[in-house]
Structures are given as C-alpha cells and as structure tokens.
Amino acid sequence: MEYRRREVLGASAAGIAAAVGGCLGDSGDDGEGSIAGEELAMATTTSTEATGLLDELNAAFRERFSTRVAANADGTGAAIRSARDGNADVILVHARSQEDEFMRDGYGVNRRDLMFNDFVVVGPSDDPAGVGDTEQATAAFEAIADAEATFVSRGDESGTHTKELAIWSETGLEPGGEWYQQLGQGMGETLTNANESGAYTLSDRGTYLSRDDLDLEILLQGPIEGGPELLANPYGIMAVNPEIHDDVNYQLAMAYIGFVTSPEGQAVIEDFTANGEQLFFPEALSEDPDFQQYVPEGWQPNGSEE
Amino acid sequence: MPLDALSDPTYLRSIIRLSLTVSLVAVLVSTVLSLPIAFAVGFADFRGKRFVTAVINTGMGFPSVVVGLLVWYVLSNQGPLGTLNLIYTPEAMIISQCVLAAPVITGVALSAVESVDDAVRDAAYGVGGTRADVALITLKEARYGVITGILAGFGRAISEVGSVLIVGGNIAYADGTSKTRTLTTAIQFEVRKGEFEVALILGAVLLVLVLLVNGIVLRLGGR
Known part of the structure; x- marks a missing residue:
C-alpha cells in the first residue's frame, strides 16, 4: 500500500508541534485545558506494564494533565491489532517491522523513538546447551536447537516473539519438536514457565530484571552489556490516525506522546529502576532531528523506498 | 510460523482432543471420588451433617483461579509435590479440574439422594430389603439427579479457563x-x-462439544 507522503509530513509536523507544546507545557494553552478529565486509551506491550514503568509514566502524565490513562497491556501484535480496530488512541510497542506496516497502512502517525533496552537469552544456571559460551544470538539459538534443550517461546506475535522469530530466521533453522514450546502468554508467565521447566527463553532485559524470584540466569547479554546488536530492543510510540478512526482521541494521544518524549517524561524513564537497576534508556531527545523515527524504515522523502 | 487455529486442522484437532481428554478424565476421577461421599453423607445421619453439606456446597462455587493458584503452589518445583514434575502437564490440569468438578458432582448427587422420598426407603425396608437393597433402590431413584451432577461437573471442567x-x-x-x-x-x-473471529469460532466448537457430550450422556442415562 502506498504511503501517503503529504499527509504523513503534515501529521508529523503537527506531532512535532504538539510534542513541543508538551515540552514547553505553557499553561495558557487551551489544548491542555480541554483534555483534563478525559481518558486516554493506550495499547501496549506486556514488558512496559510488568516492569512497572507504565505506572510511573502514567502517574506523571496524570499529575501533569489531570488525565487518566487506561492501558491494555498485551503483546505488540495484539496492541497493534487493537489500534487498527480503533480501540486505542496511542500505542507503545517494540517491533519495528510491525510498527512500519502499521504506519504504511495509514493507521499510525507521528511515530517517535521513545526508549530502548535489549533482549537477553536466559536459561538454567547449569546451561545444558552451552549458551554461555556463545557470543552471537544466532549461535546461542543454534546451540539450544542442537542440544534440543527446552526453549519456551512467547508464541504470541508480541515484539519479543517477533524478535525471536527474526533470530531463528537468521540461523536458517526451523524450530520444532518437543523441546520448542509455544506458550501464547505474556513475558512474565513465560519467564515463570522457563524457571519452572528449566528452559531457555528470550526475554527483554526489563521484565527479567524486574523479577527477583527467578533462578534463571542471563547466558547471552544484549547490546547494553556489550552483546550482539541483533538483540537491541527499541520501543516506539505513535498515535492512531484520526483520519481513519475519527473517534480516537488524537489530541490526548499527542499530548501523551509529547509528554513522554519531553525532558520530563524521559527523566521518568531514566530514573526508573527495579531491583536497583535501570531498565529502560531514554531515546527521544537528541540533537539531530532523526527523521527516520517518524516514517517506516527505509522510507525516502521522494515517496519511494530504498 | 504462528499457529493458526482455522487453517491448520492438526492444531485444532489437537486442542479439541486435549480439552476432551483432560475434562473427561477429570470428571471420571471426580465421579469415582464423589459418588461414594454423596451416598455416604446422604444415607447417614450424624452430627454435623449440615456443616458437611454446607462445605460441599461452598466447594461448588470455589473460584477456579484460586484453585489453579493453589494447585500451582503444590505442584511447582518448590512445592510439596514438585519432584513429580507435574507442573505444565495435562495431569496438572486434570488435578485442578478434579478439585473444581468434584464438589459440583458431590453436591448435586447428594441433594438427589436426599430428595428420594423417605417413603421409598421405608417401603424397601418394609418388604425385607437389606441395607444394600435399599441403597440400590435409592440410587435408581436418584439416578437422574446424579447424572445431572456429573454433567454439571463436566460443564464446569471443560468451560474452565482460569x-x-x-x-x-x-x-x-x-x-x-x-x-x-x-x-x-x-x-x-x-x-x-x-x-476475535477465530476466538468466536473456537467458542462455537466448544459449545457444540458440550452439547454433544450432554446429548450422549442423557441418551445413555435413558432420558
């Protein structure tokens, strides 16, 4: 489907304006007054909720704008589907390929890079597959497949599942058999299952660190701790296009995006810790305009794609 | 690679088979455990009978998530039965469904037994029946109630998600x-x-299954 340049640029400009508005937060702005008391419908991924970051962000947003956020935390796939149906005003997700498709189809506007952390391969401490000796995500997955060690997969089209499938696809292996188990549940349940079953899994670092009841160990680090770039986990946020769903609360969505990408919102992310560790790293503030965050990856201003 | 319930018949069949196996086994086990209790309590007269009945009836409304949580704690690796490695197996699901279905079967069967008219028992005694004969007569009289109980237990088991x-x-x-x-x-x-569409279709499949099982059992029960 053709990506409509003019509308996107127009919407991006509006988004930037709203974001700037959110940053400056001048109280004389009537936009701020009119959203007070309304409720923002957000669709997001399990990691933001399970870590507790979402509560912090939403509490800060509420304090600032007197606006509540009703967040529905499922996998990225579910969040995007919910937004396609017009059941969300804003989505905060972490699977760029799915986000890009969402934008190309015209549903998402004003995407912003919000923050990042990384994925880690976790497993039992005795590490029967020898994942601890690998340095690449593909090598780790190959070791697990070779040993036919139990691997629990989210299996739910979430951002983490999307990443896991991308890694399998890089290895050229098609995981199957009794050792490869698809749960169809959130990250928290999946970690619990891996912990109980002595299995390996791919987890976002945040959800893993927010748990203190696990015997699982990180066997392959992500890029934050010097691991492979393939395990990077960037989060994006975008508004649902009011041109397609005219009942979405676009103004409120943009106020939220403006807030969380402002220095104030980014500080909430920076300061958020669990068990003494920082879980997410702010990415919205940079000196460069970083045009690519607003559009599908590889999209060119002349309307074509690379 | 994501599993698709509609275009992949193996997947759908496998889910249906597991649902039926787990629930039928659970109901079978519960029935074997429940009926003797129902009859024992129903026939006997003892102090605290009303209390026992109240406990059974409370069990009928036990929240399934709580049952799941308790069974999880018992079966998880750190739990008392952790060494059996039952967590995340069909056997674990059978156990939790038994805990849910047994009180339903016991409770309904008990009330069926108790509702058998005293006159029937007296008559059975009167014509010289032994205790066992009387029990048999009562069981025969109460059979529809007992079958209803078993079906209610099955309904609770197969429709249960928490x-x-x-x-x-x-x-x-x-x-x-x-x-x-x-x-x-x-x-x-x-x-x-x-x-949601796939979910609705699966829901319809579940409904048809429950209907079929009910039909078959009622037929066997002679109704």
Missing part, C-alpha cells in the same frame, strides 16, 4: 500439537492477539 491456564501454561508445539492448550485457553489466547 486454573488450566495457570497450571497448564497454554503450551503448544511448533508442529501444531497441543501439550496443554485447551479450547478455553486457546480462545483466551486468540482474544489476546485480537483475533
């Missing part, structure tokens, strides 16, 4: 065979993914 999700884990293999994914947990999963 506990089987916790103790079973909704696991499916990549080739589309289900380890612990039942119709109910699959429905919940499809809803989570936003696949």
Whole structure:
C-alpha cells in the first residue's frame, strides 16, 4: 500500500508541534485545558506494564494533565491489532517491522523513538546447551536447537516473539519438536514457565530484571552489556490516525506522546529502576532531528523506498 | 510460523482432543471420588451433617483461579509435590479440574439422594430389603439427579479457563500439537492477539462439544 507522503509530513509536523507544546507545557494553552478529565486509551506491550514503568509514566502524565490513562497491556501484535480496530488512541510497542506496516497502512502517525533496552537469552544456571559460551544470538539459538534443550517461546506475535522469530530466521533453522514450546502468554508467565521447566527463553532485559524470584540466569547479554546488536530492543510510540478512526482521541494521544518524549517524561524513564537497576534508556531527545523515527524504515522523502 | 487455529486442522484437532481428554478424565476421577461421599453423607445421619453439606456446597462455587493458584503452589518445583514434575502437564490440569468438578458432582448427587422420598426407603425396608437393597433402590431413584451432577461437573471442567491456564501454561508445539492448550485457553489466547473471529469460532466448537457430550450422556442415562 502506498504511503501517503503529504499527509504523513503534515501529521508529523503537527506531532512535532504538539510534542513541543508538551515540552514547553505553557499553561495558557487551551489544548491542555480541554483534555483534563478525559481518558486516554493506550495499547501496549506486556514488558512496559510488568516492569512497572507504565505506572510511573502514567502517574506523571496524570499529575501533569489531570488525565487518566487506561492501558491494555498485551503483546505488540495484539496492541497493534487493537489500534487498527480503533480501540486505542496511542500505542507503545517494540517491533519495528510491525510498527512500519502499521504506519504504511495509514493507521499510525507521528511515530517517535521513545526508549530502548535489549533482549537477553536466559536459561538454567547449569546451561545444558552451552549458551554461555556463545557470543552471537544466532549461535546461542543454534546451540539450544542442537542440544534440543527446552526453549519456551512467547508464541504470541508480541515484539519479543517477533524478535525471536527474526533470530531463528537468521540461523536458517526451523524450530520444532518437543523441546520448542509455544506458550501464547505474556513475558512474565513465560519467564515463570522457563524457571519452572528449566528452559531457555528470550526475554527483554526489563521484565527479567524486574523479577527477583527467578533462578534463571542471563547466558547471552544484549547490546547494553556489550552483546550482539541483533538483540537491541527499541520501543516506539505513535498515535492512531484520526483520519481513519475519527473517534480516537488524537489530541490526548499527542499530548501523551509529547509528554513522554519531553525532558520530563524521559527523566521518568531514566530514573526508573527495579531491583536497583535501570531498565529502560531514554531515546527521544537528541540533537539531530532523526527523521527516520517518524516514517517506516527505509522510507525516502521522494515517496519511494530504498 | 504462528499457529493458526482455522487453517491448520492438526492444531485444532489437537486442542479439541486435549480439552476432551483432560475434562473427561477429570470428571471420571471426580465421579469415582464423589459418588461414594454423596451416598455416604446422604444415607447417614450424624452430627454435623449440615456443616458437611454446607462445605460441599461452598466447594461448588470455589473460584477456579484460586484453585489453579493453589494447585500451582503444590505442584511447582518448590512445592510439596514438585519432584513429580507435574507442573505444565495435562495431569496438572486434570488435578485442578478434579478439585473444581468434584464438589459440583458431590453436591448435586447428594441433594438427589436426599430428595428420594423417605417413603421409598421405608417401603424397601418394609418388604425385607437389606441395607444394600435399599441403597440400590435409592440410587435408581436418584439416578437422574446424579447424572445431572456429573454433567454439571463436566460443564464446569471443560468451560474452565482460569486454573488450566495457570497450571497448564497454554503450551503448544511448533508442529501444531497441543501439550496443554485447551479450547478455553486457546480462545483466551486468540482474544489476546485480537483475533476475535477465530476466538468466536473456537467458542462455537466448544459449545457444540458440550452439547454433544450432554446429548450422549442423557441418551445413555435413558432420558
């Protein structure tokens, strides 16, 4: 489907304006007054909720704008589907390929890079597959497949599942058999299952660190701790296009995006810790305009794609 | 590679088979455990009988998530039965469904036994029947109530999602065979993914299954 340049640029400009508005937060702005008391419908991924970051962000947003956020935390796939149906005003997700498709189809506007952390391969401490000796995500997955060690997969089209499938696809292996188990549940349940079953899994670092009841160990680090770039986990946020769903609360969505990408919102992310560790790293503030965050990856201003 | 309940018949069949197996086994086990209790309590007269009846009736309304949680704690690796390695297996789901179905079967069967008219028992004694004869007569009189109880237990077991999700884990293999994914947990999963149409169709399948089982049992029961 053709990506409509003019509308996107127009919407991006509006988004930037709203974001700037959110940053400056001048109280004389009537936009701020009119959203007070309304409720923002957000669709997001399990990691933001399970870590507790979402509560912090939403509490800060509420304090600032007197606006509540009703967040529905499922996998990225579910969040995007919910937004396609017009059941969300804003989505905060972490699977760029799915986000890009969402934008190309015209549903998402004003995407912003919000923050990042990384994925880690976790497993039992005795590490029967020898994942601890690998340095690449593909090598780790190959070791697990070779040993036919139990691997629990989210299996739910979430951002983490999307990443896991991308890694399998890089290895050229098609995981199957009794050792490869698809749960169809959130990250928290999946970690619990891996912990109980002595299995390996791919987890976002945040959800893993927010748990203190696990015997699982990180066997392959992500890029934050010097691991492979393939395990990077960037989060994006975008508004649902009011041109397609005219009942979405676009103004409120943009106020939220403006807030969380402002220095104030980014500080909430920076300061958020669990068990003494920082879980997410702010990415919205940079000196460069970083045009690519607003559009599908590889999209060119002349309307074509690379 | 994501599993698709509609275009992959192996996957759908496997989920249906697991749902039926787990619930039927659970109901069978519960029935074997429940009926003797129902008859014993129903026939006997003892102090505290009303209390026992109240406990059984409370069990009929026990929240399934709580049952799932308790069974999880017992079966998980740190739990008392952790060494059996039952967590996230169909056996674990059978256990939690038994805990849910048994009080229903016991409770309904008990009230069926108690509602058999005293005159029937007196008459059986009167014509010189032994205790066993009287029990048989009563059982015969109460059979529809007992069957209703078993069907209600089956209904509770197969329609249950909270506990089987916790103790079973909704696991499916990549080739589309289900380890612990039942119709109910699959429905919940499809809803989570936003696949409401697929979820609705699975719901219809579940409904038809329950209808079929009820039809078969009632037929066998002679109604």
